[in-house]
Amino acid sequence: MSQSLTINRQLVLAERPQGEPNKDTLRLETSTVPKPAPGQILLRTEYLSLDPYMRGRMSDAPSYAAPVALGAVMEGGTVAQVVVSHLEGFNPGDWVLCANGWQDFAVSDGEGVTVLGPDLAHPSWALGIMGMPGFTAWAGLTQIGLPKPDETVCVAAATGPVGATVGQIAKLMGCTVVGIAGGAEKCAFAVNDLGFDACIDHKSDGFANQLKAATPKGIDVYFENVGGAVFDAVLPLLNTAARIPLCGLVSGYNATALPTGPDRMGWLMGQILRKRLTMRGFIIFQDFGHLYPEFATAMTDWLAAGKIHYREEVIEGLEAAPRAFIGLLRGESFGKRVIHVGPEKMIENKEGVI
Amino acid sequence: MSQSLTINRQLVLAERPQGEPNKDTLRLETSTVPKPAPGQILLRTEYLSLDPYMRGRMSDAPSYAAPVALGAVMEGGTVAQVVVSHLEGFNPGDWVLCANGWQDFAVSDGEGVTVLGPDLAHPSWALGIMGMPGFTAWAGLTQIGLPKPDETVCVAAATGPVGATVGQIAKLMGCTVVGIAGGAEKCAFAVNDLGFDACIDHKSDGFANQLKAATPKGIDVYFENVGGAVFDAVLPLLNTAARIPLCGLVSGYNATALPTGPDRMGWLMGQILRKRLTMRGFIIFQDFGHLYPEFATAMTDWLAAGKIHYREEVIEGLEAAPRAFIGLLRGESFGKRVIHVGPEKMIENKEGVI
Numbered sequence: 001m002s003q004s005l006t007i008n009r010q011l012v013l014a015e016r017p018q019g020e021p022n023k024d025t026l027r028l029e030t031s032t033v034p035k036p037a038p039g040q041i042l043l044r045t046e047y048l049s050l051d052p053y054m055r056g057r058m059s060d061a062p063s064y065a066a067p068v069a070l071g072a073v074m075e076g077g078t079v080a081q082v083v084v085s086h087l088e089g090f091n092p093g094d095w096v097l098c099a100n101g102w103q104d105f106a107v108s109d110g111e112g113v114t115v116l117g118p119d120l121a122h123p124s125w126a127l128g129i130m131g132m133p134g135f136t137a138w139a140g141l142t143q144i145g146l147p148k149p150d151e152t153v154c155v156a157a158a159t160g161p162v163g164a165t166v167g168q169i170a171k172l173m174g175c176t177v178v179g180i181a182g183g184a185e186k187c188a189f190a191v192n193d194l195g196f197d198a199c200i201d202h203k204s205d206g207f208a209n210q211l212k213a214a215t216p217k218g219i220d221v222y223f224e225n226v227g228g229a230v231f232d233a234v235l236p237l238l239n240t241a242a243r244i245p246l247c248g249l250v251s252g253y254n255a256t257a258l259p260t261g262p263d264r265m266g267w268l269m270g271q272i273l274r275k276r277l278t279m280r281g282f283i284i285f286q287d288f289g290h291l292y293p294e295f296a297t298a299m300t301d302w303l304a305a306g307k308i309h310y311r312e313e314v315i316e317g318l319e320a321a322p323r324a325f326i327g328l329l330r331g332e333s334f335g336k337r338v339i340h341v342g343p344e345k346m347i348e349n350k351e352g353v354i
Numbered sequence: 355m356s357q358s359l360t361i362n363r364q365l366v367l368a369e370r371p372q373g374e375p376n377k378d379t380l381r382l383e384t385s386t387v388p389k390p391a392p393g394q395i396l397l398r399t400e401y402l403s404l405d406p407y408m409r410g411r412m413s414d415a416p417s418y419a420a421p422v423a424l425g426a427v428m429e430g431g432t433v434a435q436v437v438v439s440h441l442e443g444f445n446p447g448d449w450v451l452c453a454n455g456w457q458d459f460a461v462s463d464g465e466g467v468t469v470l471g472p473d474l475a476h477p478s479w480a481l482g483i484m485g486m487p488g489f490t491a492w493a494g495l496t497q498i499g500l501p502k503p504d505e506t507v508c509v510a511a512a513t514g515p516v517g518a519t520v521g522q523i524a525k526l527m528g529c530t531v532v533g534i535a536g537g538a539e540k541c542a543f544a545v546n547d548l549g550f551d552a553c554i555d556h557k558s559d560g561f562a563n564q565l566k567a568a569t570p571k572g573i574d575v576y577f578e579n580v581g582g583a584v585f586d587a588v589l590p591l592l593n594t595a596a597r598i599p600l601c602g603l604v605s606g607y608n609a610t611a612l613p614t615g616p617d618r619m620g621w622l623m624g625q626i627l628r629k630r631l632t633m634r635g636f637i638i639f640q641d642f643g644h645l646y647p648e649f650a651t652a653m654t655d656w657l658a659a660g661k662i663h664y665r666e667e668v669i670e671g672l673e674a675a676p677r678a679f680i681g682l683l684r685g686e687s688f689g690k691r692v693i694h695v696g697p698e699k700m701i702e703n704k705e706g707v708i
Contacts, residue, residue, distance in 0.1 A: 056628075063628050064594065227620050240418065241641075246627050252620050261615015265622045266581050266606050273600045273635035274410075274417050280634075281627035287595075 001030075002317065003044075003104050003343045005083075008033050009318050011102035013068045017058055020254045020329065025058065026074060026102070026322045034107045041090045041108050043080040045100045046342040048318070049127035050325050050333075051077070055253040064283055074102040077132060078341075079116070079123045093118055097126045102321055104341060128161045128336035129310040130299060132284060137165035138295045139288040140223060140245035144280045149174030151220035154211075154237075156230050158199050159186040159311070161336035162247060166223045167196050168308050175221075178214050180230055182331045189334075193309055208233035218242075227251045235268075238275055246281040253329060311335030355384075356671070357398075357458050357697045359437075362387050363672055365456035367422045371412055374608045374683065379412065380428060380456070380676045388461045395444045395462050397434040399454045400696040402672070403481035404679050404687075405431070406579075409607040418637055428456040431486060432695075433470070433477045447472055451480045456675055458695060482515045482690035483664040484653060486638060491519035492649045493642040494577060494599035498634045503528030505574035508565075508591075510584050512553055513540040513665070515690035516601060520577045521550050522662050529575075532568050534584055536685045543688075547663055562587040572596075581605045589622075592629055600635040607683060665689030 001009065007030050014027035036042040057075050060067045068075050078100040082090050087110050090096070095116040100106040116126055128134060140162075147153050153170040157163040158179025167177045167190065179190040179199035190199035198214040200207060211233050218239035224231065228251035238244075272279060282288070302308040313335040315324045321339045328337050355363065361384050368381035390396040411429050414421045422429055432454040436444050441464050444450070449470040454460040470480055482488060494516075501507050507524040511517040512533025521531045521544065533544040533553035544553035552568040554561060565587050572593035578585065582605035592598075626633060636642070656662040667689040669678045675693045682691050 064630065224623075227623055231620075231623070246623060249620065249624055249627060252624065255620075258616035258618060258621055261617050262612035263615050264612060264617050264619035266585075266603065266609075267612055268619045268622060269578075269581055269585070269600060269633075269635075270603055270606065272633055273603060276418065276635045276637055276641060278632065278634040279623075279626055280632040281623075281630045283630055287630060 001319070003341060005044075006033060007031075008103055008105045010073045010104075011318065011321060012071055012073055013058060015070070016060060016067075017254075019256045021055070021058060021322070021326055023322065028319065033105045036084050036086050036107045038086050039109060041082050041087050041110060041113070042084040043078075043096065043098055043100055043106050043108055043113070044083045044342065045078045045080045045104055045106070045318075046095075046340070047079040047124040047127055047314075048100075048102060048321060048339040048341050049077040049132070050321065050328050050337045050339060051132070052248055052250045052253060052329060054325065055329060064286070075099065076101050077127055079126050080106070081342075090115065091118070095120050095123050095126075097131065102318065104318065124312060124314065124338050124340075125310065127338055128312060129165065129303065129308065130296065133161035133336060134165050134299055135288070135292060135295050136247060136284040137162045137223075138169060138299065139284060139291055140247050140282060141166050141169055141221070143288060143291070144245035144278070144282065145170075145221040145223060145243050147173055147175045147221045150176070152176045152178060152215055152217055152239075153221040153223065154178045154180065154215065154219045154234060155223040156180045156202075156226035156234075157248075157250065157331075158190045158196065159194070159334060160225065161310075163223070163225055164190070164194055164311065164335075165308065168194055169302075170221070171195050172302070172307060176217070178211070178219075180211065180226070180234075186334060189311070193311075195309075202230050202233075212237055221245075223247065225250060235271060238271075238277060241276045242278075244277060244279040246279055250329065250331075313337045314340050316340050355673070357695060359398075360387060361385075362457060362459045364427045364458075365672065365675060366425055366427055367412060369424070370414060370421075371608075373610045375409070375412060375676070375680055377676065382673065387459045390438050390440050390461045392440050393463060395436050395441050395464060395467070396438040397432075397450065397452060397454055397460050397462055397467070398437045398696065399432045399434045399458055399460070399672075400449075400694070401433040401478040401481055401668075402454075402456060402675060402693040402695050403431040403486070404675065404682050404691045404693060405486070406602055406604045406607060406683060408679065409604075409683060418640070429453065430455050431481055433480050434460070435696075444469065445472070449474050449477050449480075451485065456672065458672065478666060478668065478692050478694075479664070481692055482666060483519065483657065483662065484650065487515035487690060488519050488653055489642070489646060489649050490601060490638040491516045491577075492523060492653065493638060493645055494601050494636060495520050495523055495575070497642060497645070498599035498632070498636065499524075499575040499577060499597050501527055501529045501575045504530070506530045506532060506569055506571050506593075507575040507577065508532045508534065508569065508573045508588060509577040510534045510556075510580035510588075511602075511604065511685075512544045512550065513548070513688060514579065515664075517577070517579055518544070518548055518665065518689075519662065522548055523656075524575070525549050526656070526661060530571070532565070532573075534565065534580070534588075540688060543665070547665075549663075556584050556587075566591055575599075577601060579604060589625060592625075592631060595630045596632075598631060598633040600633055604683060604685075667691045668694050670694050 187199035227249035541553035581603035
């Protein structure tokens, strides 16, 4: 079933996953398209962003955000078009950045909805390089990582939308950049297309030794997206006074229990003390939302000048989203993974949508 | 044997301790008093500081500073008097802050030696409230902790020279201050003499619950000196965006192996991510040495105005230092522990020393 103007497909949270999400985690439901009241707009989802943080929303463990309720539409960032507007400032046909979640249609009073304009070359980029992942990379690197020229910046998930941006900005700042990614193809891309100085495959034999060889001056900034065995390899290589922007720990998101011992928690703190490290967790809009305009200006310029390369992986159809999300957590994505929810013709013929 | 002008008593590192230092860790040796060459000064130790970091110097595990060599004089901060000076800027009788280590006499070319002046009301304070511990407290709190008025600051080892100063400065900054200390007497002192809002005994039953009850608004700044079970109790109470100046982990300094599992290292990183925490290790003079004048001005004013209370624990005699250091690591000290190395008469009759 593809997107229509009469049926609202919704993926709702059917059960909280134990470990990896599976085919029973989300359930496809259909309902009628909601009608906007006065002061409201009707939004049609064109692109849905898939991001690792969504795994946290499926769980009811304590976190910085409330979990998605069982039976509720799964949350997610979206690029949508205004279909009907009863609200000043929103015109039919406008592209907007919003959080419709995993569904075709949503009604909104405009709160949290950002108008992107009537005509965009790359509407989906608002979910990636110009949006949350790109902003996360820029802010984590420039506000916490604080790299100086000639320092070594290491970034995990190096071809993901955050990691790829971190590394490219660090290159623009004059740093040596060493990525970590899963598989030879991604590593080659990081070096050849993104311009990293090196990229090490964490799935390869001798990963830790290869990483050590690739960072002869140690690591001054480690941008953490992954955790687990990747962090184990990085920690001994961190230089005195290194900074660790802690952005994600995707390797552990499906974990159902703590790893077996010994307990290294105190040992990690000892490393932070003796190496005078700074480790800071951040959630992009809560910590740095006020800096978005500065980021947007810089990134727009870099993209216009061809200084930042952006790879996107568009997967067709809302029904494909659950499987695509499971793959994302497994490291199967290559570039920013988005779901194209809207039918192709609607993109090509924006004027005919309303 | 007390201090004389003809014999130099030295405590040298006899063996690297496994676990807690013991009577065989240090060895008392005697030698002749060294003679200063042209361009040198002869220094006589009056006070020796005992500090937890010294445990690290006894070990050859990788750290931010080289270990003391076997057979070498144990390192340590000292307040000394100039006995003989062949160096401009140093006059016989001057008090100086230096690092003679655990011995009576040392010769120096003046590097790292700070003249305190010919007459001081409290020479030993240069090892405490006006020196490394006081500066550590001030810098860790003001540069990393960044407390705002009405925030809750929690500090471990609350009656130690660092913790007591952290808490009192935080009170001056308008914060609610909750200390953690070992034993009812120390806790009463923290509240009654230091002016903390509360102080919880980590040796008491239900410590974690008591700490929770004493921090109804959570903890915004946790100044870490201790680690281990104390940190376990603090971590769940940390508020979003809390800051953790990581100054010491004394509870683990004698550990010979990691605790048994599960391995909570990744879990701690998950807490840092989800709570958007900042954890930063620091070594005072490497990180903040340039701020010493600012600290000294502020602390001098606070002391003159009676706004900071300073408790010192003077233990008589260099030979008592090894046992006193073992006790320090056990939490037996109450206030800043210093060894009075010089004989009493030398203090009373400074003019007669030379």
